[in-house]
Amino acid sequence: MALSPQWLDELRMRTTLSAVIGRTLRLTKAGREFKACCPFHNEKTPSFYVNDEKGFYHCFGCEAHGDAIRWLTDQRGLPFMDAVKELAAEAGMEVPAPDPRAAQRAEKRASLHDVTAAAQAWFEGNLRGADGSQPRAYLSRRGFSDATIREFGFGYAPGDRQALKRALGQFDETMLSEAGMRIEVEGKDPYDRFRNRLMLPIHDARGRVIAFGGRILDSEANPSAPKYLNSPDTPLFDKGRTLYNLHRAAPAARQSGRMIVVEGYMDAIALANAGIREAVAPLGTALTENQIELLWRQVERPILCFDGDNAGQRAAMRAIARALPMLRPAHSLAIVRLPAGMDPDDLIKDKGHEAMEALLAQPDSLLDTLWEFERAASPLNSPEDKAGLKARLLDHVDSIQHPDIRALYKRELLERFSAFAFPPRPPREARPRGDWKKSGFKPAAPTLAPEARERLIRAMQGGARDALTRAVIAGLVRFPDQIMRHEDTLSELARRDPNVGPAIDSLLEAAEALDLSAQSTISLETGLPAPPEKTLFAFLDEGTDPDDAREDLAEAVSLLVERPALESALSAATARFERDPEGSIAEQARLRERLLALNERLKRFGRRKAAAADESES
Structure with a gap:
């Protein structure tokens, strides 16, 4: 009976390994694992560990290793199918009925293994023979030892288009093609896929x-x-579900506690040649979701170690984008950035094994890498640029499926954005604040000139284009210590909207005369205009906590920049739509979605105020 790998994986996922092993072996809790004296060899100190999250047991003494099925076959002596049936019954799964076609596919896979094994033996023989002088010279220049060459199975495919066909004559043409060794072209004779190449076997x-x-x-x-x-x-090889060198790296990773992902198989071999044996590589594609799951079965935080060039950094970001929706507690990625223009082999040859180990010992977190990449992705010279950075960060956050991790990422990234976009302004040396404090003198609140006062009152009472702008101006009058924090944003708003430009200029002038340490305010003499009774903005309510009010005010100021920038981009996309309907549909949809999200943020002001009112009444 042929059982699919997917069905067996499901069975393993539904089985709690410690419960199965605990029936016949006394286990002791050890952190996230269980430990015991190994049942496969005599020992007095426990070296046998069971890990439910990863679904395997391992003995560091005798190297016994396996999953729940292997435990029943090796420790209890059950035949494979009897072990599967026992576990399936406990997991509430039905064992698939015998499938003749599945059996035929399994038989074909077995025969294709014979093809690849024979091809590997032939490639290795070619490397050792007279035709292998050129590839042997290349391996010598790369500094690979004889032991490494033998361990990784280097071989050589000669340039003759029919050489492999002649060497593997015991297999028919169809089998050679199905194994990927030959290429069939309609109307032409088949020919060998690999010619005049240094060959490396890929294992399951x-x-x-x-x-x-x-x-x-x-x-x-x-x-x-x-x-x-x-x-x-x-039928044997799915590159999106295979990691090069996993069968060697997994045992090494269990010893070291780390798994390293490099860009290509030559990088993995270079690390092994330098004594770092727990390295794997994807095979010509960006790291896939299946490969990330394979890594997480070995360690909770695999280290991505891609080249230091732009292509390497983009590869790291593609892997991060794949991993974000999959993040779960204690499972993430770490990232090592190699020096620009270097791959692992270059670094080891130039600076030694110790330099590579030093980088691996201090990798960046996924969150740190995401923040640094997006911050450096484009210039940040204007409020629109900064708003774009914020939008990109939130797009990444929205892709995270786990609610707690999504909330924590959002909080951390927004805190970093706020600190970056609104850095604290250095104190002005010209103001002798220390002398004021020593003398007991407290500066009076600056009083605006009559025309400046009128500009502010007019803007707050309806001169500004909408309620958000009017509310922000009123909020800054109420909390003038926030004016200089948002100086760049306000200056840009003044440039764009001539209706409020004079009022904002007045605010900036008044803020220059404030003593923030004394928490002085802007005096309008006649007082502030009363906010509307049904205002949506909690920062205008006297009953709102001042710290909460300042936080809401900062978000309102950021909305003033994001909204016109999005509206402008949407208008441009709409104009392009008339010239190129197919090319801008997706862009318009994305911009409209972001505008809807922005409007939802505006509505939250009202919900916050309503919640605060309900809380005060109760």
Whole structure:
């Protein structure tokens, strides 16, 4: 009976490993794991550990390792299918009925393993033979030891288009093609996929050869050929579900507690050659969701170590974007940034093994990398630029599915954005505030000139274009210590809206004369105009806590910048739609969605006030 890998994975997920092992072995809680004396060898000090999150047991003494199925077959001696049936019954799963077609597919996979194994033996023989001088010289220049060359199974594919077909004559053409070794073109004779390339076998988690990667040796003779060429997807090989070197790296990761992800298989081999054996690599694609899950089965925080060039940083961000929706408690990614223009092999050769270890010892968090990447993604010279940064950060946050992690990311990123976009202004040395305090003198609140006072009152009573602008001006009069914090935003607003420009200029002039340490206010002599009874803005209510009011006011100021910027972008997208309907539909939809989100933020002001009113009444 052939059971699909997906069905077996589901069975493992529904099985609590410690409960299965605990029936016959006394387990003791040890942090997130359980420990016991190993049942597979005699010992007095426990070295056998069970990890429910990762679904495996491991003995650091005798290297016994496996999952729930392996436990029942190895420790209790059950046949494989009997072990599966027992676990399935406990998990409430039905064992699939025998499927003749599935059995045929399993038989085909077994036969294709024979093809790849035979091809691997032939490639290795070629490397050792007379035709292997050029690839051997390349490996010597790279500094790979003989032990590394043997361990990773380096081989050589000659340039003859029919050489592999002749060498593997025991297999028919169909099998060679299905295994990815030959290319069939309609109307032409099939030919070998890998020619004049240094060959590397790609293994599954059980260590069986399932595919190959080949590096070109003479790129000048064939400049259009890809530098690296991998096998296509086959019944044996799915590149999105495979990590190169996982079968070697997983045992090393259990010892070191870390798993390193590099860009390519040559990087993984270079690290192993330097003694860092827990490195894996995706195979010609960005890191996929399935590969991230494979990594999390080994360690909770794998380290992405991509090249220091722009392409490497983009690869890291693609992996982060894939991981964000999948984040769950204690499971994340760490990121190491290599020096610009260097890959792991370059760094080790230039600065030694210790330099690589030093970087791996202090990786950046996923959140830190996300913040730094987006902050450096584009210039931040205007309020619109800063609003764009905020929008990009919130787009990332919205992709996170876990509610607690999403809330924590949002809080942290918005705090960083606020500190970056509104840095505290340094004190003005010209003001002798210390002398004022020593003398007991307290400066009077600055009184505006009559024309400035009229500008402010007129703006607050209806001169501004909308309720939000009027409310912000009134809020800044009430909390003038916030004016200089938002100086850049207010100056931009004054430039855009001539109706409120004079009022904002008056605010900025008045703020220059404030003694913030004395918490002086702007005096309008006749007092502030009373806010409307049904105002949505809690920062205008006398009963609102001052700290909460200042926080709401800051968000209202940021909305003044975001809204016109979005409206302007939407208008431009609409204009482009008339010229290129297909090209701008998605852009318009995205901008409208962001405008709806912005309007929802405006509505929250009203909900906050209503909630505050209900709380005060109760």
